[in-house]
Amino acid sequence: MPHDVPPVRAPGPGAGEVPTRRPPHRQTRRPVSLALWSCVLVIYPVTVLLFRLRYRHAERIPATGPVLLVANHVSVLDPLACARLVWDAGRAPHFLAKDAVFRGPAGTVLRAAGQIPVSRGSSTASTSVSAAREALEAGHLVVIYPEGTVTRDPDWWPMQAHTGVARMALTSDAVVLPVAQWGPQRVHDYHARAWHPGLRAPAELLVGEPVDLSAHSARVRAGAPVTNELLREVTDLIMTRVRDQLAELRGEQPPAAFHPRPARQLPQPRSRPAGEAS
Structure with missing residues (x-):
């Protein structure tokens, strides 16, 4: 696989253009x-080993400027493949990732590398969106998996996504790129909680055309709440684009609706030992 993206043409009239x-x-x-x-x-x-x-269409990733790269989630290994895509296209990725991976020395390195922890369902969740927006304002490329975790759809189609991706897209000038991933689940099957060790499993990533949100953004800039x-x-518009690209990769017809998200497990009250006062 070549590490360079294909050449592009400079803007200008058709006649006399030079690559x-x-x-x-x-x-x-x-x-x-x-x-x-x-x-x-x-x-x-x-x-390289996995x-x-x-x-x-990796050439669709802009060489410079803010980019919000939106991908589906089929495996815990997805970020590794997506990081390679972004790096090979000449950009440095900044991932929004669960705060659980930011513990210990590895977490210190990840933060120093510009990665952004997300603590869903807590009072600090909005801080992650703000940090991602700041990264976009600085002209970086931010990768987000709006499903928040590996899809629970038994056939690996995207499930209903969180709406933080829409808030970032509407309140920034970033190019919104939908990306479909297919193949990392062959190495780690999240549904079966099983690893399938082997070398060089096929994995494909399809970069779509930017999602046109100009009408929605104009409404927000005009003062619409x-x-x-x-x-x-x-959110559903962006994820529909991702789902359709996944269908292209798989050569299959996608479902008409997104798989529902799993119900959030509420913490159970602590049981009191016998004789403890209430």
């Missing part, structure tokens, strides 16, 4: 921190 290449990766990635380089040195060889990656209904509409 040009994207800027060098050292420019499009900006200065790369030592923490991020350490992540690359670990993740890159692991993905996956035989195939990218479709960002209601739950608007957030759900935009």
Whole structure:
């Protein structure tokens, strides 16, 4: 698999156009921190061993500027494959990820590398959205899995997504890119809680055309309230694009509706020992 994305054409009239290449990766990635380089040195060889990656339309990832990359979630290994896609396209990824992976020394490195912890269902969840928005305002590429966890659909189609992705898309100038992933579940089957060890499992990633949210964004800029209904509409629009691209990768017809999210498990009250006063 080539590590460079295909050449693109410079803008201008059709006649006399000359092919040009994207800027060098050292420019499009900006200065790369030592923490991020350490992540690359670990993740890159692991993905080489785990996956035989195939990218479709990686050239659609802009060389510079804010990008919100929205992907489906079929495996706990998805971020490794997606990180390779972004890195090979000449950008440095900034992931929104569960706060559970930010514990201990690894968490310190991940934060220093610009990754963003998410604590869903807590008072700090909005802080993650704000941090992601700041990263976009700084011109970075942010990767988000709006489902929040591996899909519970038994056939691996996307389930209903959280609406934080819509809030970020509507309140930033980022290009919103839908990306479909298919293949990492062959290595780790989340539903069966099983690993299938092997080398170079096929995995494909399809980058779609940017999602046109100009009409929705114009309403917000004109003063329209960002209601739950608007957030759900935009979220479903983006995830429909992701689902349709997944159908293209799989060569199958997608379901008409998103699989429901699993019910949140509420904490159980602590049982009191016999004789303890209430």
